[in-house]
Amino acid sequence: MASRKEVTIYDIAKVLNISASTVSRGLSNHPAIRKDTIRRIKDMALSMGYQQNTFASNLRKNRSNTIGVILPRLDSSFQSSVVSGIEKKANQSGFNLIISQSRESVEKEIANIATMYSSRVDGLLISLTCDTCKLDHLDKFLKKGIPVVFFDRVKEYPGFHCSKVVIDNEKAGYDATNHLIEQGCERIMYVSDNLLSNVYSDRHQGYINALKHHKIQHDPELTFVNKLDEESGARTFSRLLQLKNRPDGIFAANDVSAVAMIYQFKQAGLSVPDDIAVVGFNNIHISRVIEPSLTTIHYPGVEMGEVAASTLIEMLNNDEPVIIKTVVLEHKLIVRKSSLKNKQILRAPSD
Amino acid sequence: MASRKEVTIYDIAKVLNISASTVSRGLSNHPAIRKDTIRRIKDMALSMGYQQNTFASNLRKNRSNTIGVILPRLDSSFQSSVVSGIEKKANQSGFNLIISQSRESVEKEIANIATMYSSRVDGLLISLTCDTCKLDHLDKFLKKGIPVVFFDRVKEYPGFHCSKVVIDNEKAGYDATNHLIEQGCERIMYVSDNLLSNVYSDRHQGYINALKHHKIQHDPELTFVNKLDEESGARTFSRLLQLKNRPDGIFAANDVSAVAMIYQFKQAGLSVPDDIAVVGFNNIHISRVIEPSLTTIHYPGVEMGEVAASTLIEMLNNDEPVIIKTVVLEHKLIVRKSSLKNKQILRAPSD
DNA sequence: GTGAAAGCGCTAACAT
DNA sequence: ATGTTAGCGCTTTCAC
16 A cells, blocks of 8 residues: 655665665664764655654564563453553653453463564563453463563463562452451452462452451351453352351452442441441552542553553563562552441541 | 563464465454364464463554543542443453543643553544643544544534534533422522533523523523532532522532532522522432432443443544544433422432 | 664575 | 465664
8 A cells, every 4th residue: 555665775885885784774863874974864754754664664673662461451440540651661761562352261362472472572461350261372482581560460480480560359358358447347248250370369469468367267158250341240248148147348459349348238228338448459449439438549651651561661671680589569448438346537628 | 571582473483384474464353364284274373372462453543442531520429430431342342442531630731642642543532621622632533533422521623523422411500400490599600610511501591591581581690600529519508698589509520519509508508409400411310319319310430431332433444434423322301309409209219 | 973784583585 | 275485674683
């Protein structure tokens, strides 16, 4: 579909009466080229409308200048904020971004990994589906020396060490549960997605630790695993009805489901937090404005994206020492009304 | 950073004792190659772990198999759903996606356009910032025959015709305002972002049309332009206090600001909808669960992304007839509690 | 400090 | 139905 002939370094060379190699060097500020030659080359390139052909350059250098991103959902409040952070850093460092979403399907994730590989991304950022068990599809990346950085939904990768960017989900789960206990809850339900996923199992472990710490008997019946979408509230409610002793507190592993529950409870005439206290996870926008406002764990999405991208870019730029690290970002319990059984003074509304 | 030598079509050719071109043709199912030869080639490619070098292929074909996407924000509920739709279609058709966000900055938008150009995307999908006036940065795309499709935030592009995917914002603005009037509102405020942008100015025009249709005097003081973010509610509220006659209805050009207003009004002891009725725009998740639930205009994000991507891909695949079209997707007024002054029966909760 | 030349891996026009 | 050949535009080694 292209029409006009493109300007190449040969065209510039011809006009300036120098060789194409000098032009190539000049354009990339090679130290052996005289300053004024570089100037002449760049000026001419500009005035001729030269645009470097990245395919040729990539082919020659065997580097794509592109970072691949695979995540479960683009249309998720939290995840899109991570992408936003990734985009920001990548853009600053001159990397392009190829993005694809797995939509929580392991098959699609595998397909996406294959696409990223054949697109020859320089590095890969990935947040796994809830159901991902094996990571061997990533083998060829690491065997070839293409760095992979996991973020948020991560997994141990036997045989390979990869950098990770996460929060301390166990501690966060502890904090959330501990808060409910301090508010007087004695029978706390944990509403989760697939416990295969680190984010949900670690939060679960934190939940159990907090119970144990307060010498509260852990009742496995109170762990309810389901998809944490908008229908989650209704499912949890019907689950509640099946239980002999109704819980007096709920720790939901994400805000979307927590909000959906609050909605259900209110519909059913239950009072939040008096009948049942609720803590969510993510601090999405909605948690601030729902009524009662939702106590939740704040979790820095944009920063997570930025750190993940920086970590990868660092590996890409310094090819010498590959330092594998796990970056743990701070989370924070944001106390709002949905959990305040003891009516304390709320924090400043700026939270 | 790559280590092992890659398998090329020459390696396959040598093993099978045929020529590289036959391998190349076989791999892309060229009709002139015998079925069984194709089989042998593909089997061998698979067993040797062949991976096509897209740089070389792209260089040769002068096609990147990549679609560029530029939009204001990735971390916006609506926009990320559009991206989700784009990703879905692109992925189905074997296109990669390069995504960048302008963050509502015209400068960044221009820089992104330049990057997309030098990345040699096959086509571009773009939703403009609120402040974009001129489109000449896109000239080189169109002069070179690279198709550009606008979605959502679009603009007339003098000298070039491009396909667009939008909703009828004027009609939607009319519907929203008309609904408020039917509910008995007589002094309706329009809260908007920059009226340079089609989405906001068209909604504004619809607002005016509805007023006119009901013979209500249009008071320019009641159009309040500001950034439609979470702080918008507070700004609108202080604006309200400056007005002689307080409005009894608000049409906000997005849900985020509508929700923020409701929050403010409630804080200030005003009742929604009785003191002031509110209609938003976008039907984001939160509008369903806020109290009172928010009347809004539904607006199909994922579909918009899918249609935009399909439109572009169609142009990319059929290079003969370039049919320029504007696709207008359906919007829908979703009536909820925030606007119901006449307590009518609400629609089914499935809304 | 600059030039000549080879080659990255693929595709397609032109042969046969 | 398959092979030969040239070349996409760039980078880089080696030469001077």
